[in-house]
Amino acid sequence: MNVRLSARQHIPTAAVLALILCVMGLQACQSSGQTARATQLDTLTSPEPDAQRQRAMRRLALASAYFEQNQSEAALQEARASLQIDPAYAQAFSLIGLIHQRANSPALAQSSFEQALQLAVQVPAIPADLAEVQHNYGWFLCQQDRFDAGQAQLMQALSQPGYRQVAKSWMALGLCQLRAGDKPQARRSFDAALLLEPENPVARYQLAVLDWQNGDAKRAQSTLTALNSSAQASAQSLWLGIQLARALSQPQDQARLAQQLNQFFPNSTQALALAQGKFQDQ
Template sequence: MNRSGLHACLRWIAMACLGLVLLNTAGCATSESNRLDALTTPEPDALRVRAMRRLSLATAYFEQGQNDVAQQEVRAALQIDPQFAEAYSLLGLIHQRDNAPELAQQSFAQALRLASAASRPAELAAVQHNQAWFLCQQNRLDEAQALFAQALAQPMYRQQAKTWMAQGLCQQRAGRLSEARNSLHTALTLEPNHPIARYQLAVLDWQVSHPSEAQATLAPLNNSAQASAASLWLGVRLARALAQPQDQQRLSAQLLQRFPHSAEAQALAQQKFEVQ
């Protein structure tokens, strides 16, 4: 897997986790407020709605790479609602991106404490997922695996495919390739159209010299609008390894047409088929 593909995958995973957290919180607040008259809504709910607005802004800035502004919005959300676990979880991701692991760990620990006390399993699972991914990036792989397992065990957790995928990437990082394949396969079984899980499973099969299996896994992705420069480039190399010149030419044309300025297109132009 090339560096640009890896960075895209890591960024996507972080964004997916954030979307999950905010979606869960918004759903709880909306369903609760719909059951109550606006004039009698308890103050904690009103505070949470205000804090959610600031956290939504923080998430948008974080997605744009504006860490400083994102952190300001997170802290504004926490000034409104100091018990907002999801805000601490995002703060942990911000510190992680800023290469401040001690601050990230503190934020994730606080998020876990608050989410556990709130007795909302789905939100707790999302926080556990985020911290597990942080631990994986710190090479604290056994701790990460334990937290991934806890997240997957939470009742009413609807984003298991993303957690299985992240766990698979972590296992792959640790060299546990058989476990990684099982996790990625489970993610893909739960969510067949998951582009990252499909791509990563194909990468794993390619790395262990199973090009036919990798091609069968990757083909649905490259035949869809979700294809990326990384997935098309892998498809090109697989077709070349399997002596399929027509498929190689077809995928090469797609790569050059859709992603002409990508690192993968440059590698294709330079015929660097062995570059990972």
């Protein structure tokens, strides 16, 4: 006996193919979306380092601690020990570059930074780690008066996703632009640094200096007051504050800042200038 399908039971072949293609297409879209999200996540996060890199990181952390304590020889030994564990560790070469830079050995520093950059861009590159290398290399180039190349490296550091030291790089870029004589661009960079890090003492001080040089003592004082009221006040910032108070005919503020300068920085060149009355009147 022949059994015929009813209209509800019968599904045309074309419809079946369309349904299959639709499902396959939906799966492909989901897979593509998941891949895109995973790729985006990879650019914003650092993968878990393997055991070799973890051991190298521990030695480099020790090297960094020595470097911060101005123990350059010990820092260099630990950084080299880190590379013996992991020869492809870009951050170790970058720190060695900083050590040679501090030791006034620009050729050795240049070589180390170039090696660090070469390793940092290799696949799979970690943008945040690459940014740190670019920042260090860029600042080195600026100190060598290679302003265009230095600014290019710093701008590349700022463009890396997931980079957490953005304010530091804006500050360094501003200092580089200032050394190059580009005060308008330097101001924009210092403003960017201060927007991200309102307590940044370097950016705040440099902005106040630029205002003072432009003859705007009131604005300079407004920018500087927060710094001189904090624990980050320096001999330079207090001295500038004294000169601004003097220019604005504020004897009480001038005396208060002078007391701070003499109390906290009695042996500074600024305290000596104060004692000798060597003010820089505009």
